[in-house]
Each structure stands twice: as C-alpha cells, then as structure tokens.
Amino acid sequence: MDERERTESSTVRASASVDRNRIARSALSSSGQSLKTSGARPEEVHRRSHRRADAIFRMLALGSGATLLAVMAAIAVFLALQAIPALNANTTNFFTTLGWSPDSIPSSFGIAALAFGSLLTSLLALVISVPVAVGVALATGYYAPRWLARPLTYVVDLLAAVPSVVFGLWGLIYLVPSIVGPSEFLNHYFGFIPLFGTNGTYGKSIFAASVVLAVMVIPIVAAISREVFVQTPRDHIEAAWAIGATKWEVVRTAILPYGRSGVISGTVLGFGRAVGETIAVALVLSANYEISFHILQPGGNTIAANIANRYGEAAAIGRGALIASGLVLFVITLIVNFGARAIVHRSVRKAA
Amino acid sequence: MAHVVKASAVGSGLVRAQLSWRSLAAIAAGAIAVTAVLVATTPLQGLVGSVLVAAVLYILAQTVASGLVEGRRAAINRLATSIVVACTCAAVVPLVAVLGFTIVRGSSVLNGSFLTHTMRGVAEQDPYGGIYHAIIGTLEQVGLATLLAVPFGLLVAIYLVEYKNGRLGRAVSFFVDVMTGLPSIVAGLFIFALWILALGRSFSGFAGSLALTILMLPTVVRSAEEMLKVVPDSLREGSYALGLPKWVTVVRVVLPTALAGIVTGVMLAIARVTGETAPLLVTVFGNTGLNWNPFAGAQASLPLFVFGEAGLPNETAINRAWAAALVLILIVLLLNIIARAITRFVSFRR
Numbered sequence: 001m002d003e004r005e006r007t008e009s010s011t012v013r014a015s016a017s018v019d020r021n022r023i024a025r026s027a028l029s030s031s032g033q034s035l036k037t038s039g040a041r042p043e044e045v046h047r048r049s050h051r052r053a054d055a056i057f058r059m060l061a062l063g064s065g066a067t068l069l070a071v072m073a074a075i076a077v078f079l080a081l082q083a084i085p086a087l088n089a090n091t092t093n094f095f096t097t098l099g100w101s102p103d104s105i106p107s108s109f110g111i112a113a114l115a116f117g118s119l120l121t122s123l124l125a126l127v128i129s130v131p132v133a134v135g136v137a138l139a140t141g142y143y144a145p146r147w148l149a150r151p152l153t154y155v156v157d158l159l160a161a162v163p164s165v166v167f168g169l170w171g172l173i174y175l176v177p178s179i180v181g182p183s184e185f186l187n188h189y190f191g192f193i194p195l196f197g198t199n200g201t202y203g204k205s206i207f208a209a210s211v212v213l214a215v216m217v218i219p220i221v222a223a224i225s226r227e228v229f230v231q232t233p234r235d236h237i238e239a240a241w242a243i244g245a246t247k248w249e250v251v252r253t254a255i256l257p258y259g260r261s262g263v264i265s266g267t268v269l270g271f272g273r274a275v276g277e278t279i280a281v282a283l284v285l286s287a288n289y290e291i292s293f294h295i296l297q298p299g300g301n302t303i304a305a306n307i308a309n310r311y312g313e314a315a316a317i318g319r320g321a322l323i324a325s326g327l328v329l330f331v332i333t334l335i336v337n338f339g340a341r342a343i344v345h346r347s348v349r350k351a352a
Numbered sequence: 353m354a355h356v357v358k359a360s361a362v363g364s365g366l367v368r369a370q371l372s373w374r375s376l377a378a379i380a381a382g383a384i385a386v387t388a389v390l391v392a393t394t395p396l397q398g399l400v401g402s403v404l405v406a407a408v409l410y411i412l413a414q415t416v417a418s419g420l421v422e423g424r425r426a427a428i429n430r431l432a433t434s435i436v437v438a439c440t441c442a443a444v445v446p447l448v449a450v451l452g453f454t455i456v457r458g459s460s461v462l463n464g465s466f467l468t469h470t471m472r473g474v475a476e477q478d479p480y481g482g483i484y485h486a487i488i489g490t491l492e493q494v495g496l497a498t499l500l501a502v503p504f505g506l507l508v509a510i511y512l513v514e515y516k517n518g519r520l521g522r523a524v525s526f527f528v529d530v531m532t533g534l535p536s537i538v539a540g541l542f543i544f545a546l547w548i549l550a551l552g553r554s555f556s557g558f559a560g561s562l563a564l565t566i567l568m569l570p571t572v573v574r575s576a577e578e579m580l581k582v583v584p585d586s587l588r589e590g591s592y593a594l595g596l597p598k599w600v601t602v603v604r605v606v607l608p609t610a611l612a613g614i615v616t617g618v619m620l621a622i623a624r625v626t627g628e629t630a631p632l633l634v635t636v637f638g639n640t641g642l643n644w645n646p647f648a649g650a651q652a653s654l655p656l657f658v659f660g661e662a663g664l665p666n667e668t669a670i671n672r673a674w675a676a677a678l679v680l681i682l683i684v685l686l687l688n689i690i691a692r693a694i695t696r697f698v699s700f701r702r
Contacts, residue, residue: 050597057599061515064507065524068573071566072527075534075542082545135439143436152440154692159447161688163627165655166677169662170450173670181401215446222443246425248432269533276535278630279655283662304537304630308659311634319549326541330534337533341526 079327086320094324099289100306102321103314109321111303111328113289118302118329121206121281122274124295125213130267132214133221137259138251140222141229153226160219168283171212176284179208183296198297204286206300212280217270224269228262229255261344268340272333278304303329368423371414379417383410407438451681458678461671467679471652472641476666483676485642489651490683493557493636494626496646497564502618504565505572506607512573513580514602531570539566540631548635555637557646560653563631568621575617579610612698619691623684629655654680 087094089107097110140153183202190196236254245253282305286298307322314322387406411434419427469482512525543563547553583606591601607614632638637650638660654676661673 050600054597054599057602058515061507061511062520064504065511065520067504068508068524068531068569069520069527072531074546075538078542078545078550079538082549132439132442135436136443139436139440143433144440152444155444155447158685158688159443161623161627161684162447162450163629163655163677163680163684165627165629165658165662166450166454166681169658169673169677170453172662174449174453178400181398215450218443246429248429249425251432272533272535276533276537278535278537279633279659283659304535307537307541308630308633319544323541323545326538330538333533333535333538334530337530340533341529 075330076327079323079330083320083324083327086317087324089317090321098291100310100321103318107317107321111325113291114301114303114306114325115328115332116291117206117285117300118275118304118332120293120295121209121213121300121302122271124206124210125217125274126267126271128210129214129217129270130221130263133218133266133270134225134263136218136222137225137229137263138255141226142251142255143247156219156222159215160223164216164277164280165283167212167216168280171208171280171284175211176203176208179203179205179211183207187296195293195295197294199294201297204284204298206285206295209281209284209300209302210295212284213274213277216277216280217274220273221263221266221270224266225259225263228259232258261346265340265344268336268343272336272340275302275336276304276329276333278308281305282308368426369421370426371418371421375417375421376414379413380410383407383413411435411438454674454678454681457671457674459675461675462678466672466675470640470642471657474640476664476669479668479671481672483654483657483672483679485639486652486654486657486676487679488642488644489557489636489639489646489653490626490655492646493560493564493632493651493653494622496558496561497568497625498618498622500561500565501568501572501621505569505621506576506614508569508573509576509580510602512577514598514606528570528573531566532574534566534570535630536563536567536628537630537634539563540634542566543631544634554648555635555650556648557636557643557651557653560632560636560651561646563635564625564628567625567628567631571621571624572618575620576610576614579613579617580606582613583609612694616691616695619687619694623687623691626687627655627680627684629659632656633659654683 086102086107090102090109091106092108092110094110096112097108098113100109100114101107102109136152136156140149140156144152180202183198183205186196187198187202191198232255236258237250240250240254281302285300285302285305287301287306287309288299289301290299292299303325307326310318311322383406386409387402390405391402411431414434415427415431418430422430465480466482467487468484469480470485471481471483472485474481508524508528512521512528515521516525540563543559543566547559547562548555553559587605587609588601591605592598596605632653633656636653636656638656639650639652641652643649643651658673658676658680661669661676664670
C-alpha cells in the first residue's frame with residue numbers, strides 16, 4: 001500500500017506537464033507532508049484520521065443543509081410564538097378589523113386594511129412594470145444591436161442593486177411632488193372611473209408607492225423574461241422569418257409563446273418582491289387604515305410599511321401585533337413562491 | 353444590392369413602398385412642432401410631459417403614415433419597435449434620475465467632516481453632523497454577517513453538489529429557493545422574536561448581522577452551487593485516483609477551481625445586504641452616537657441613517673440623507689463592479 005502510494009505520487013510528478021493535475025498534485029504533496037510528520041506507523045494513522053475527517057466533513061455539510069431547513073421552520077415557529085399573546089389580547093377580529101391600536105385598552109388591531117394595501121400596491125406595480133419589463137427583455141434579447149445590448153443589460157441589473165432606501169428617498173423628495181400633475185390630469189379627464197376619484201388632494205398616494213415599486217420590480221421581471229426569451233429555439237425564429245414574418249410577427253408567433261412561462265414566473269417573483277418591500281413604501285405613503293380604491297389621493301398602507309412605521313412606538317402587545325402581521329406577510333410570500341415554482345415546473349414539463 | 357432589388361421590385365408589386373428616413377424625420381419634426389404649439393396654448397408644462405407628448409405624437413403619426421404607405425403589417429411592426437424602445441427608455445430613465453439626483457444632492461453636502469463626525473448632540477436643523485458612526489456600524493454588521501454566511505453557505509452548497517441525496521437534498525434545494533423570496537422585514541422580525549424577545553438580548557449590531565446572514569445565505573448558496581457544479585468531474589476523479597479522501601478533494605481541488613465564481617457571488621450578496629434597511633430597523637434600532645461594540649447596545653448603520661433623516665421635515669436633515677445615500681450607493685456599486693471585474697478577469701484568462 002505504502003509503495004503503491006509512493007509510485008502513484010512519482011507518476012504524478014512525472015506527468016507534471018499536465019496542467020489540469022496541478023491543483024490535485026499540490027493537494028497530494030501537502031497531505032504527503034502530513035503523512036511524514038504523523039509518527040511511527042504513518043500510513044495507518046493517516047488512513048484512519050482521513051476516514052474520520054471525511055465523516056466529520058460529511059456531517060458538517062449535511063448539518064449545514066439541515067440547519068438551513070431548521071432556520072426556515074424556526075422563522076414560522078418563533079413568529080407564531082411571539083404573535084400569540086398579542087392575538088389573545090386583541091378584542092376584535094384580526095382578519096377583518098381596519099384600525100391598528102394594539103397598545104390601547106381595549107387592544108384592537110386587524111390586518112384587513114394592510115393586506116388590502118399590500119395587494120393593491122403590488123398589483124398596480126405589476127400592471128405598470130410587467131409591460132415595460134417585457135419590452136426591456138425583448139430589447140436586450142432581440143431588438144438592440146449587440147454593442148448596445150450588453151451595456152443595457154448591465155444598466156438594468158444595476159437598477160436592481162440600488163438600495164431600496166434610496167428609491168424611497170427619491171420617491172419621497174422628487175416623485176411625490178412631480179406626480180401631482182399627472183394625478184390631477186387623470187382625475188380631471190378620467191375621474192368618472194372610481195379608481196381615479198379623489199377628495200381633491202394628491203401626492204403621497206397608493207399610485208406614487210406603486211410607481212416606486214414598479215421601478216424596483218422591473219429588473220427582476222426583465223432579467224427572468226430575458227433568460228427565457230433568448231432560449232427560444234433558433235428553428236422557430238428562422239421558420240418565422242422564412243415565411244416572411246416581420247420582426248414583430250417573429251416576436252409574437254415564436255418568442256412570446258415560448259417565453260410565456262418566464263414572464264409569468266418573473267411576474268410572480270416580482271409580486272413577491274413588491275409585497276415584501278418595506279422602506280421605500282414606508283417613506284412614500286402617508287399611512288392610514290382605510291380600504292379605499294382612490295389610488296390618487298394620499299393614504300393607504302401596507303403590511304411591511306406598517307411594521308417599519310409603528311415599530312419604534314410599539315409596546316409589548318404592539319410588537320406582538322406587528323410580528324403577527326409579519327407572519328401573515330411570510331405566509332403570503334410562501335404561497336407566492338410555491339406558486340411561481342409550480343408554474344415554472346409545469347411549463348418545463350410541458351416543454352420537455 | 354438589397355436596395356436595388358427593392359427599387360425594381362416596387363414597380364412589380366412584389367414589395368410595397370417604404371417610408372424613407374426623410375419622411376420619418378419630417379414626422380418627428382412635425383411631432384415636436386405640435387408639442388411646442390401645445391406647450392404655448394394649453395396647460396401642458398415641463399420637460400418630462402413635453403417629451404412624453406412628443407414621443408406619443410411621433411409614434412402615432414409614424415404608425416398612421418406607415419399604414420398608409422407600407423401596409424398594415426409593417427405599421428404594426430414599426431409600432432412594436434417604437435414601444436420596445438419606449439419601454440427601454442422608461443426603465444433606464446428612473447435609474448439615471450435616481451443616480452443623478454443622489455449625486456447632485458449628495459455631493460453638495462459630502463465632505464471630509466461629514467465622513468468623520470457622528471450625529472451626537474446634533475439637532476435636526478443643524479447643518480453639520482456626519483455619518484462616521486453609521487459607516488462603522490454598517491462595516492461591522494455586514495462584516496460579521498459575511499463571516500457567518502460565507503462558511504455556512506459554502507457548506508450548504510458543498511452538501512448540495514457533493515453529498516446531496518434523496519428527500520433531504522431536494523428539501524434543502526427547494527427551501528434555498530424559497531429563502532430567496534423571503535422579505536427582508538420578515539428576516540428582521542424573526543431575529544427580533546428569537547434573539548431579543550425569546551432570548552432576552554438587547555438590540556445590537558450582531559442581531560442585525562444575524563438577520564443579514566439569513567438574507568445573504570440563499571445568494572451565497574446558489575452562486576457557490578452553480579460554480580461547484582461546473583467543476584469538471586475529471587478533476588474529482590483524478591484526485592480520487594491519487595488516493596485522496598473526499599474532503600481533501602473538495603477543499604483542495606474543487607473549491608480552488610471554483611474560487612473566482614464563489615467570490616463573485618459573495619460580493620454580490622454583500623452588495624445586496626449592505627443596502628438593507630428594514631431588518632436593521634427591528635434588530636439594530638439605530639443610534640446617533642458611535643458604538644464600536646457590535647455585540648452590545650444599539651448601533652447606527654448607513655441605510656438606517658438615510659431612513660431616519662429622510663423622515664424628518666428639515667431641509668438640513670434631507671441633505672444629510674442624500675449625502676449618506678450617495679456614500680451607500682458608491683459602496684454598493686463598487687462591490688458590484690468588483691464582483692463583475694472578477695468574473696470578467698477570470699473568464700478572460702480562460
């Protein structure tokens with residue numbers, strides 16, 4: 001055994017010109033050194049210690065994987081544990097109450113207005129961002145010339161890297177004042193649609209928050225859509241060209257049908273991002289606890305923004321109430337993520 | 353050649369006439385002229401609104417003209433191309449606006465004194481004060497989170513690539529994906545519920561690091577997993593053939609080969625969590641003074657500083673928020689650029 005190892009080692013030295021083995025060789029020579037220093041019957045100790053080290057390393061890797069699962073379980077468990085006292089103290093129905101005064105006596109708070117606001121802002125953000133993102137994905141994947149496509153992709157990726165608090169600051173200082181004009185325009189000409197009705201004031205509205213969220217969601221939807229678009233089989237595209245299709249007809253008949261699953265899963269993941277976004281919304285919205293479809297007037301709230309706004313002032317019950325709302329948010333994002341994976345999974349199977 | 357064919361084919365009726373660039377330029381000029389008239393006569397104001405109106409007018413006129421000259425299909429094709437271009441502009445403009453405003457507003461306040469002073473004893477309306485304490489806090493919190501998340505994430509990735517088996521492997525892989533979608537505020541609330549409420553610890557930078565670790569993990573695991581997967585099996589087999597045990601193979605052969613990609617993933621993960629605000633709000637809490645110790649007592653951090661100052665009504669506070677946002681963006685962009693440079697450098701060498 002000892003001899004074989006030595007001959008192997010010398011063989012490797014002989015084939016030193018093979019570059020691929022360079023790293024393996026250096027690893028071997030170093031373990032060879034430890035073999036020399038490890039005492040009387042080196043190869044025995046060496047092999048046993050290696051077997052133990054192998055088992056330890058395997059357990060470390062396995063343990064890390066298991067710990068990750070434990071963390072996910074602990075998130076649900078500890079949020080629930082800390083939420084229960086507050087939910088018990090709540091004198092009104094958690095799912096239907098509009099207001100949020102957990103620390104007053106009697107304690108009363110509910111998720112209804114917050115969940116409504118979260119869903120409304122996120123859906124509006126998707127309505128704004130998904131068409132734009134699909135356009136960007138088509139531009140970077142097919143329309144832009146090569147020299148432009150790469151920097152464009154890079155710029156859109158950078159958009160995803162800007163911290164949310166900076167978007168919030170920008171939304172608060174520049175977007176909110178400058179969105180008053182378009183809001184008045186919409187209200188003046190389309191005010192008969194309830195969505196655009198107002199009480200005459202504009203600014204820190206659901207609409208403004210949705211625009212900020214839309215800007216933050218675009219890179220996600222665009223990146224995922226583009227990944228799927230560029231995988232469209234060359235044959236489909238060439239076949240479309242060959243029967244005389246215009247560029248748009250190629251896109252409509254070959255690329256969009258193939259990439260539909262990518263757009264859908266990107267949209268769902270974008271929804272997850274929008275619904276969990278905290279700071280940007282907390283800065284832009286002026287919080288209240290009403291359910292209102294008047295997206296142009298100040299007001300509205302989301303689960304995440306409410307946590308950021310009310311956390312500082314909350315006492316024991318208040319903190320438990322916020323944790324309860326966080327648990328609801330956690331469940332919503334879990335459902336959304338499961339949904340997205342299921343859609344991707346199904347479309348992959350269909351394609352196969 | 354193609355032009356000649358087109359010119360001769362128009363007469364034959366096989367190819368329809370096309371709009372020349374001159375007529376397109378004329379349509380553009382017309383759109384701008386109409387917009388100018390609208391600005392002069394109607395309440396339409398401002399650069400953004402004017403550009404929007406001009407663009408819409410141009411696209412409409414171009415589509416109609418194309419429909420008349422080139423036919424319905426060509427008109428729709430032109431319309432689609434215009435919309436794609438408009439969408440791209442709509443995505444790029446906010447980035448330019450955010451970066452532009454931050455640089456312009458931030459650089460007017462940013463100076464050496466701002467970087468080396470804290471906010472202790474500085475009132476909202478005072479023009480001085482600085483972010484020294486916030487920079488220290490952010491460096492410590494993100495550094496600790498990196499120290500925790502990188503070994504943990506690497507081990508999970510090694511498990512997924514080298515040891516994955518059966519149901520547990522699939523579950524880990526699936527929940528890494530789910531973790532990617534975990535809202536940052538929920539990660540913060542979890543650490544708050546576990547570390548501060550259940551275990552009775554105080555707000556501290558380390559509590560924030562724990563929350564950031566949860567947010568870094570999926571990014572580190574996914575990127576490391578991708579990189580470990582592309583290490584050719586022949587390298588592993590070569591190592592086994594030399595009698596090396598598996599763990600030495602992984603540590604000395606597989607990891608060094610994938611190192612560049614793993615470092616890139618780690619840099620992107622650091623960049624992502626450096627800008628996180630929400631989880632720090634409920635775990636680190638924020639502080640106006642300097643706290644060197646990340647393990648005890650509330651600390652400051654750059655994103656928290658921006659959030660706090662942005663919520664104040666004073667112009668001086670808003671200015672400080674912009675300056676801190678500029679520093680934050682510079683750090684995050686620098687991390688991104690370094691990460692991409694590593695990727696490019698390594699792929700270039702190959």
